[in-house]
Amino acid sequence: MEWTKDNLRHLRDYRNRIDNDNIRCKEIIKQKLINNPYIIHVLNNKELEDKDSEPDDYFGENIRPAYIIPETQTDSKSYICYTVGWKDSPQWNRNTIKYLQITFVILVHQGQLIDKETSLARHDLLAALINDEFNLSLAFGDRIQIVSDIENVVDTAYVSRTLVYETMTDKDLVKTKNGIPTIVNHRMDEV
Numbered sequence: 736m737e738w739t740k741d742n743l744r745h746l747r748d749y750r751n752r753i754d755n756d757n758i759r760c761k762e763i764i765k766q767k768l769i770n771n772p773y774i775i776h777v778l779n780n781k782e783l784e785d786k787d788s789e790p791d792d793y794f795g796e797n798i799r800p801a802y803i804i805p806e807t808q809t810d811s812k813s814y815i816c817y818t819v820g821w822k823d824s825p826q827w828n829r830n831t832i833k834y835l836q837i838t839f840v841i842l843v844h845q846g847q848l849i850d851k852e853t854s855l856a857r858h859d860l861l862a863a864l865i866n867d868e869f870n871l872s873l874a875f876g877d878r879i880q881i882v883s884d885i886e887n888v889v890d891t892a893y894v895s896r897t898l899v900y901e902t903m904t905d906k907d908l909v910k911t912k913n914g915i916p917t918i919v920n921h922r923m924d925e926v
Contacts, residue, residue, distance in 0.1 A: 750762055756819075756821065756835075756904075757819050760819045760835065760837065760875060761800045761817070761819055763874050763875065764800075764817050764819075764837065765794055765798070765800065767868050767869070767874065768793075768794075768798050768815060768817075768865075768868070769790040769791055769793055769794055769798060770790060771864065771868055772790075773864050774815070774861065774864050774865070774868070775790050775793055777813075777850060777857060777860050777861055777864060778793060778797045778798075778813050778815070778861070779813060779847055779850070779857070780793065780796065780797050780812065780813075782810070783796065783797075797812065797813060797814055797815065798814075798815050799814060799815070799816045799817070800816075800817060800818075801816060801817075801818060802816040802817075802818055802838075802840050803816065804816070804842060811844035811845070811846030811847045812844055812847070813841070813842065813843045813844065813847050813857055813858075813861065814840075814841070814842040814843075815839060815840075815841055815861060815865070816839070816840045816841075816842065817837060817838065817839045817840070818837070818838045818840075819835070819836070819837055820835075820836045820837075820838070821833050821834065821835060821836070822834045822836065832903050832904070833903070833904060834901055834902070834903055834904075835875055835879070835901065835902050835903070835904045836899060836900070836901050837869070837875075837879070837899070837900045837901075838897065838898070838899050838900075839862075839865055839897070839898040839899075839900075840895055840896075840897050841858045841861045841862055841865070841895060841896045841897075841898070842858075842889060842893045842894075842895050843856075843857045843858040843861070843893065843894055843895070844892055844893055845891075845892055845893070845894070848894065856894075858886070858894055858895065858896040859886075859896065861896070862884065862896045862898055865898060866881060866884075866898065869881075869900055870900070875902055875904060876902070876904045877902045877903055877904060878902060879900045879901065879902040880900060880901060880902065881898060881899070881900050882899050882900065882901050883897070883898070883899035884896065884897075884898050884899075885897045
């Protein structure tokens with residue numbers, strides 16, 4: 736099969752489709768993180784700052800849509816990694832509602848542990864900024880709330896803070912066919 740611009744457009748359209756909850760939620764998180772100038776500043780990536788990089792340039796570098804960092808590193812860096820997960824709702828609402836769980840893992844190299852401008856631990860400051868952005872937000876439909884905030888030492892080089900947020904949300908009720916989102920009911924065979 737020859738790869739065409741239409742094929743590429745089809746894949747890129749997944750960024751805006753509302754029926755894939757993982758991609759939809761991760762795109763919301765990405766936009767909130769890269770558009771927060773305080774988070775970008777506190778990430779303290781001197782290499783990107785020196786290049787007058789755009790906030791988008793931090794995505795994939797310091798802001799990652801999975802909990803993974805490069806194995807070999809020559810510079811001290813800070814990371815915000817995030818994951819999205821789902822679990823079933825209570826029995827009485829199992830068909831239409833599910834729990835959304837978003838986990839942020841903030842990793843800060845010991846060389847950047849203290850933010851020199853504020854004299855605060857960088858992982859705590861990033862956690863506070865993330866909490867300001869997400870806690871009690873309506874960005875995912877219903878009000879999302881922090882349920883866990885835990886500090887940890889990852890290894891001899893990194894300290895972390897893990898934030899977990901939860902909310903109830905619709906359970907896969909939208910299906911896009913031919914570019915048109917449709918609410919799915921019990922007659923799925925028609926979709």
